Amino acid sequence: MSRHILHLIHEGQAVTVVAGYDRPLRELFLHVVRDDGAADRQAEVLLYDSLAEPGLDWTDINTVANQLAALGIEPPASLIESIFLDQCFNAGNRVVEHHLNQPPVVLQPSGGSTA
Template sequence: MSRHLLHLLRQGRKLTVVAGYDRPLRELYLHVIHDNDADPHQEEAFVYDSLGDPGLDWSDINTVADKLATLGIEPPASLIEGIFLDQCFNVGNRVVEHHFDRPSVVLHAG
């Protein structure tokens, strides 16, 4: 499973986008998580989880892009492109952190 990470601040809330390609399922996934720095003992709260939207076509990269847009998140192009390439080349075990102000960083490629 590939993982593409993006940390951002939206409406005063710290969010983390975790998205990628699940090779065994041959599907894409998307999680948007509210990071709770105020209380480190409290669990992260999901703002969005693609598992809760099984009616969408998670084999289409446009589903990820459209859902992010619906949530008011405009990711760097590298995030959508990276996920799409993982899907095209059936990539797993890859972790990439994306940034708005600098190039993405591959944290793990296996």
């Protein structure tokens, strides 16, 4: 599973977007979490979870882009492009941190296709 992470301030609050490609399911996913500032994960509030919307086409990168737009989040182009490429190349175990004003940083390179 690839993971693309974006930390930003949205509507005055710290928010983390985690999206990517799940190789075994061959689907994309999207989670948006508000961080209330505490050190533990208990303080995170889930704002959006793609699992709650199984009727959407999670094999289409436009679904990720459209859901982010509906939330009022404009990610850097690198986030959407990278997720799409992960899907095209069946990439897994890749972790990339994206930024609004600088290039993305690869935290863990892809494990490659096992298909």
